[in-house]
Amino acid sequence: MTRYIIRRLLGMIPLLLGVSFMVFALLNLVPGSPTDQFEFNPNIKPSDLERIRENLGLNAPWYQRYFIWLGNALQGDLGISFRNYVPVWTTIKSALPNTLVLSLAALLISIVFAIPVGVLSAVKRNSVFDRVTNIFATGFYSMPSIWLGMLMIILFSVKFQQWGLPSMPVSGVKDLRGGGDIWDRIVHLVMPAMTLALVSVAGWTRYIRSQMLEVVRQDYMRTADAKGLTKRVTIQRHAFKNAVLPLVTLIGLDIPNLFGGALIVENVFGYRGIGQVTIEALQSNDYSVAMATVMMLAFLTVLGNLIADVLYGVLDPRVRYD
Numbered sequence: 294m295t296r297y298i299i300r301r302l303l304g305m306i307p308l309l310l311g312v313s314f315m316v317f318a319l320l321n322l323v324p325g326s327p328t329d330q331f332e333f334n335p336n337i338k339p340s341d342l343e344r345i346r347e348n349l350g351l352n353a354p355w356y357q358r359y360f361i362w363l364g365n366a367l368q369g370d371l372g373i374s375f376r377n378y379v380p381v382w383t384t385i386k387s388a389l390p391n392t393l394v395l396s397l398a399a400l401l402i403s404i405v406f407a408i409p410v411g412v413l414s415a416v417k418r419n420s421v422f423d424r425v426t427n428i429f430a431t432g433f434y435s436m437p438s439i440w441l442g443m444l445m446i447i448l449f450s451v452k453f454q455q456w457g458l459p460s461m462p463v464s465g466v467k468d469l470r471g472g473g474d475i476w477d478r479i480v481h482l483v484m485p486a487m488t489l490a491l492v493s494v495a496g497w498t499r500y501i502r503s504q505m506l507e508v509v510r511q512d513y514m515r516t517a518d519a520k521g522l523t524k525r526v527t528i529q530r531h532a533f534k535n536a537v538l539p540l541v542t543l544i545g546l547d548i549p550n551l552f553g554g555a556l557i558v559e560n561v562f563g564y565r566g567i568g569q570v571t572i573e574a575l576q577s578n579d580y581s582v583a584m585a586t587v588m589m590l591a592f593l594t595v596l597g598n599l600i601a602d603v604l605y606g607v608l609d610p611r612v613r614y615d
Contacts, residue, residue: 298603305595312591313366314359317584321355325578327375349375362584372581376574381581384570385589391466392559392566396551398482399489404544407494408537411501415536416528418506426498434495438554442488442561449484464563485562489554493547500543504536545601549594 328346337345346352350361365372371381414426433441446463453460462468462481509532552567559568567586574582 298599301599301602305599308595309588309591310363313363313584313588316587316591317359317362317580318355320578320580320583321358326351327578327580362581366588371585374574374579374582376577376579376582381585384582385567385585388566388570391564392552392555392568394478395482395485395489395555395559395564395566396548398486399493399551399554400544400548402486402490403493403497403547406490407497408501408540410494411498412505412528412536414498415502415505415509423502426502430495430498432495433491434499436492438488438492438557439561441491442484442558445484445488446562466565481564485558485564488561489551489558492554493551496547497540497543501536501540504539505532508532508536541604542601545597545604548597548600549590552590552593 326346327349328342328351343352350358353361362372371385373379374381374384377384410426414423417423445461449461450463451460461484466481467477468481555566556568556571558564559566560572563569567589570582571586573579574586
């Protein structure tokens with residue numbers, strides 16, 4: 294196992310280098326520049342604009358700037374934001390905790406709802422509960438997060454307020470009028486977290502259901518029934534334990550998807566996190582911030598794959614990594 298982990302960690306290095314090169318090339322080859330904001334300012338002369346480009350290091354070819362960026366990044370220097378001229382790490386540090394809270398809350402909601410609903414749907418196969426669950430799972434899984442978020446704002450914020458019911462806040466991390474306590478942050482977190490989690494709940498529910506239906510057809514399940522064990526015992530001790538193991542891999546692969554989904558959800562709800570910072574950086578051609586956030590997502594993706602594979606080998610004694 295140790296040798297396998299070391300090999301995977303070493304394999305991450307060329308993979309992340311390749312991703313960083315492609316992302317840097319795409320950001321720099323698309324139309325636009327960080328100095329576009331100054332081009333239509335009548336108070337800035339062409340010579341001033343050229344001096345700004347030189348000070349920002351934008352006069353060099355993009356591939357030379359990539360190696361400069363890479364060398365600085367390996368030393369822990371992510372550069373300066375071209376948008377507000379503060380260190381990139383300062384920008385990320387102020388937004389990262391909000392994204393972590395949002396993603397972890399969505400992950401917990403997904404686990405808490407998906408596992409019991411998926412198991413119960415398999416146990417009550419072809420029942421009314423199973424059919425209704427499949428309908429809702431298919432609907433939420435196929436619904437874009439941006440559309441789902443808008444529907445939740447219309448229902449739980451706008452309509453609830455019109456109906457005289459307690460309404461949810463539309464946007465923000467906390468109430469700017471003196472809010473900021475734990476309860477205020479939880480209230481602002483509910484709708485973004487539910488929007489981000491519902492897609493995972495829908496997918497995981499159907500996955501657990503299919504795994505449970507496959508497990509209950511195995512020979513050892515018929516043996517357990519022949520021994521006189523109750524259905525509850527066979528489901529809890531045998532079926533559920535074996536059916537839930539593949540979910541570990543699915544959760545590991547979905548962790549980066551939660552952070553990726555935050556790119557959309559945070560902007561729908563005005564939730565100040567890495568997603569909103571990334572969109573603002575892309576809109577303003579802020580290469581330094583965009584590179585840092587995209588590479589963070591790439592690192593989480595490969596790390597999630599590694600964690601899922603390792604946990605699967607730990608939980609299932611039949612799996613061995615040479």
